[in-house]
Amino acid sequence: MTTANNAAPAAEALRGLAAGARVVFFSGKGGVGKTTTAAATAVALADAGERVLLVSTDPAHNLGHLFERRLKDTPSTLATTAAGGRLDALEIDPAAATAGHLKEVGATIRAMMPEHLHREVDKYLRLAADAPGTHEASVLERIAELTEELTDTDGYDVVVFDTAPSGHTARLMALPDLMTAWTDGLLRRREASERFGEAVVGLGGKRQAEDNRDARIRSVLTRRRDRFARLRGLLADRDRCAFVLVLAAERLPVAETIEFHEQLRAQGIGVRALVINKRSPGDAGEFLARRRKAEERYVAELRQAVPDPPVLNIRLAPDELRGLDGLWSLPDLVEN
Ligand SMILES: Nc1ncnc2c1ncn2[C@@H]1O[C@H](COP(=O)(O)OP(=O)(O)OP(=O)(O)O)[C@@H](O)[C@H]1O
C-alpha cells in the first residue's frame, strides 16, 4: 500500500507511463478516469521539470472543469514548477478546428473547379461543416498540428492527450490511413488530368496560369498527405508514442479494453500500459472486500486476453479529485 510519505516513487510510476515518449494518449471507455489520470500524469511530468502540453480531444470537454478554469483552443499555462517544468493545457474546439480545416479544403476545391461552380462548392462546404466525419478529420488535423509543434525549439517536451471514449478514438486512429488513401486518390486524378493537359498542349497549348494552379493544388494535397502520414508514423512508433488504456475492473470496461487493444494491434499501434482505476481496497470492510474479489476476476480475464502491457492499479479515492491539489494526491493512490 502506498502512503503520502512515499508519494515520490508513486509519482514516478505515473511518469513511467510516458517514459521517453513525446506523445502520450490516454484512452478508454466513458467515465473510467481518462481525464483524471491524463491530467495527474501531466502534473507529475511537469513536476519533474518537463514542459508539458495537456490536450483534450473530447468534444465534451471536462479538462477545464477538472482544473476549475476556462480553457481555450490555444495553450494556457496552469502551473510552472521549481524543477523548471511547465504545465500548459488546451481543449480542441471542434467548431474552430472544422472552420480552419474547411477553409483550407475549400480553397483547394475552389481552385480545382471552374469559376461558375464556386457557389455550388460553397454550398457543399456549408453542408460538410455539419457532417460527422468532418469534425473527426478536423480534430485529427489539429492533433497532427499539435504533435508537429514538438519539433519547434520553444515547443514542448511531451504532449499528453486526454481523449474521448474509446469507440471515437479507435475511429480517429484509423483516420490517418483513410485520409492518406483519399489524398493519394486525388493526387492520382490530378496527375491523370495533367497528362491529358500535356497531350492537349500540342493542340493549342496550356496556359501558364493553369500550370501554377496545378502546382498549388498539388502542394496543398501533398502537404496534407505528408502530415497524416507523419502522424500515422508517430502513432505506430512505440518509442515516441505511448498509448495508455484506462479502465475499471468491471465487466464492460474489461470487454471493451480487450476489443480496443485488438483494434489498435491491427493498426500496428502498441499499448504502453493499462491503468486499472478506482480499485476497491480489500482491507476497508466487507463490502469493499467483496468488490475487490469481483474485480480480481475481471483483472484475471483481462490479463488472459492482454498479458503483455504492464498494469498500474489506482485506488478509489475517498474524496473528489479536483484542481491541482486533487491531482497531486492521485499518486498516493497508486498501488504497488
Ligand atoms: N481513482 C479515483 N477515485 C475516485 N474517483 C475517481 C478516480 N478517478 C476518477 N474519478 C472520478 O470519476 C469521474 C470520471 O473521471 P474522469 O472524468 O477522469 O473519467 P473519463 O474517463 O475522462 O470520463 P469521460 O469518458 O466522460 O471523459 C470523475 O468524477 C472523477 O473525479
Ligand SMILES: [Mg+2]
Ligand atoms: Mg474525460
